[in-house]
Amino acid sequence: MKNLFKKITLLAVCITVFSCSDDDTTPQQTITDIAVSNPDFSILVQALTRAELAGVLDGSGQYTVFAPTNDAFNTFFALLGPNVNVTNVDLPTLKSILLNHVIEGEIKSANIPASSYQSTLSPFSSAAGAPTISMFIQKAGSTVTINGGPGVEGNLRKGVIVAAADIDASNGVIHVVNRVIQIPNIVDHAISNPNFTSLVAALTRAGNTTNFAGILSGTTSSPFTVFAPTNTAFSAALTELSFANLAAIPEPALDKILKYHVIAGANVRASALPTNPVDQITFLGQTFKIGTSGGAKITDFNLRVSNIIATDVQCSNGVIHVLDKVLVPNLN
Template sequence: MKKVLVKFSALVLFAGTVLVSCSDDDNNNNTQQQQTIAQIASGNPNFSTLVAALNRTGLTNTLNGSGQFTVFAPTNDAFQTFFNSLGQNQNVNTVDINVLRNTLLNHVIATEIPSSAIPASTYVNTLSPISTANNAPTISMFVQKSGSTVTLNGGVDSKGAVVTTADLDASNGVIHVVNRVIQIPTIVDHVIDNPSFDTLQAVVTSTSGAFGDQSAVLTALNGITAAAPATLFAPNNQAFTDATTGTGFAVGATAAQVTKVLQYHVTTAGNVRSNQLQNNQSIPTITSPVQNLTAILGGGNVDIRDSANNLARVFQADIQASNGVIHGVNRVLRPQL
């Protein structure tokens, strides 16, 4: 009987040990938490410069907290290339802190976007504000996807980047590793980066041929500053085809007339976003003498009426740049030539 009791006690002890061990394993599994974006970056030596930049600018807590973010994370080599472009002796500790902070925010989207959800092309809003004003608009990013390749703001041939490793999942979003620091785009940069505006780019950069020398217009666009921003109504490629072929109004236009057409798409009335436009609002352009456009609102659409009473539909509103905003339109606006 004593032997039976001893064996029974040993069996109970063994069973209890197993149950406790299993319970501990379950507790460990339940309490193990997924890392945040900031924690993943801190644990990867390829992101040491990114971590230092986040710490210096006070953004670590943002990417370590609640919410859902998409972070396009430059590697150390990408940051070094960026610092080299700024001049000698520039590094994460010496670059202007405001430039560094706004540049970092230009890599962050306030929602989680896995690579599988990225369409062929789209614009997204970053967290980088155009000014220090409350509720200031934020910089737009142009995202393209071809196969599994994701390109941002035109890629390395422009001022953008390419995703090299996608979908590092975090508890508060996702990280996509990129091979360059994504610089904050100007109006001209956004035109260059979007293939839908290739013809506009070709016309503005023309120095001879069918469109003549338009270098003065390009100089004017490049001279637009954040302190005195402008708004560009940008015709897409099909709009230029319609205007310059067949019975299009710009067929046979002289260089001077092309200049006036281009100027008629720019207003220095400020950074005029679509929600600031009012129905029948007059919009002065930079033609000389000044010619006006008219905003026509209705049915949830924004149209721009030109001097010939033609309406151009805004198909892509509020492409935000550092020095102004672009609204894509489906017709070349016709001034009085």
């Protein structure tokens, strides 16, 4: 009888332990679950549902989502026109914008480097297998900015600041953003990266014959493939060409130099670059040789060799590849 009592007592303890364990174990919410449970994400939930994307973020994959609040969406809709809201905004636009807030794989704030490009899920075009739009992420201290941040009054950008980070979900992580991340064109991406301030200054220099900023922001003659020299590359070129600064370059020469870095009518990704050097015609009408044998590089008219040091920054109207040296065409 005494042994029986001990067994019954032990069984009761086991049942209590397992019951408590079951009560304490709550399945972790998915990204969609978290959005649905937060009233500040009600427009995001409506948008995901209308675009038929809620199921994607309710699945088993791992994603990083930069989630705009209701205020962020309302600000964005106001930019599109009066009376635009989540129920009547153009559906393809809405879907593209939503996918532009999602990166495949989980990236916690602690793992964000000082600066990097990431691929969103937003396709560059409607073609099957189209590349997806790039996102430029920067972190300084605890502050994380996307695509250069929102800018300031009078000089607004299409980027955002992360307002709250690391809301953990079963299928990834949510970072709350203060604005909707608009899809960047070539000029937007150039402006957002501090390594391209010299390039932006050259493109927007007063007195340019060609409206480079306007052309590379638009879709006429697009898509474009732009080979973008860094600030260091521009500094070296000024010394090499004996100019004190960008303002000292004669306008006809600067016009030719900038056009020489652009291929019009083609979105040439790194995977499509030729192995053996071939002539490539540029927006200027002159050619340079480009190839990947022994490393991706371009040989310009003057037989100067520039290395392609980063590739495939995908924009809405083309792609950017980064150069370590300015290309110099025939300036005569």
